[in-house]
């Protein structure tokens with residue numbers, strides 16, 4: 042024995058387990074590749090136009106697709122449906138006030154309703170909005186008001202392989218220049234999107250938020266936080282930014298809100314619900330004007346287009362999302378998918394973001410030119426080969442045309458695999474990884490796409506496509 046211990050080495054498990062048991066299941070049908078080819082053709086090669094019954098693993102979005110907890114479902118039954126002064130509203134209001142620190146909270150049916158109200162009010166012709174990256178509905182609401190929306194992510198943020206701990210940061214040098222150039226009075230708002238969804242699900246640091254705040258305050262410009270994923274952003278700050286490892290995720294989020302003048306939230310993300318949103322504001326006069334607009338189109342100030350039960354579930358979800366076990370599992374499972382794809386040689390947006398893995402379709406299909414939409418081609422292949430639905434975030438979503446009708450492409454051609462919260466297990470992720478092995482083998486044979494029909498705004502939702510005949 043020689044004094045050595047025979048006790049087995051203490052094992053520290055590496056598997057990231059889901060910190061919940063499954064109480065209720067939703068079966069989906071396992072379709073064949075030939076069935077899916079026919080489904081996709083009938084949907085004009087736009088995965089948005091598929092019915093969800095035709096999809097096996099739906100990674101189209103993490104928006105409104107969360108699984109609610111037993112507590113939230115209990116809250117649904119407890120919801121108070123009073124038209125005015127609903128108990129569920131008071132509960133939601135208290136939770137949002139505590140989190141954001143803002144005095145004026147307006148419930149809305151989802152994020153874009155809050156955006157339309159506030160950006161419609163402070164926007165209009167001649168106004169400029171500046172953001173690390175405007176989310177698509179944010180940009181659409183701003184442009185619809187007649188204003189312009191300028192994205193200023195930090196330098197290199199659009200290089201998918203460039204590694205930076207806070208790649209979602211806003212370029213503060215450019216910010217000050219643009220404010221001076223446009224005149225502070227013409228700037229509708231500066232909007233910091235956390236995490237930066239369209240820019241790759243990348244986090245924004247507290248230091249960057251502080252600097253944006255300083256510049257906005259110096260020039261008297263409204264500073265709004267698009268806080269859809271503020272808990273996920275807080276996880277990255279806790280992990281990566283000096284001075285924050287001792288703070289709770291909620292404290293980090295609270296500090297971030299304290300640097301801003303207001304927030305817009307789609308509760309369909311980090312509030313862990315299927316529908317809802319809010320607008321939170323510091324300024325009473327702006328809030329009062331927004332309340333009038335809310336009543337005209339959304340509903341009375343104590344429900345704003347939401348059922349009492351929705352507000353009850355939001356109040357509970359906004360607290361659950363800051364749970365350390367949940368947030369760790371959430372972020373590690375996204376990284377699990379991303380790290381595996383990265384190791385296999387799938388070109389990705391790096392580092393891996395919070396709610397999604399973004400594939401660089403331009404590199405995945407280098408033979409498909411950008412005006413043949415390599416991202417759309419990849420999203421279609423993923424569906425046909427694996428029954429996996431994803432979304433193109435590239436020139437279909439953000440491309441424009443010049444006066445000659447030639448495409449001005451987006452800065453990146455990405456395909457997003459967004460992970461619904463608490464919905465899929467690790468074996469579902471294994472299946473997605475395996476599907477990519479098949480896609481990698483066949484990549485040279487995949488053809489580009491052309492648009493055959495498109496609407497004027499948010500064309501990616503309803504545009505129709507055809508496959509081109511030749512590579």
Ligand SMILES: *Cc1c(COP(=O)(O)O)cnc(C)c1O
Pocket residue numbers: 104151152153154176178179234238267269306307308309310317318
């Ligand atoms: C989802 C989202 C929105 C819009 O919210 P909806 O609830 O879909 O209207 C705005 N900004 C960001 C960053 C989002 O992710």
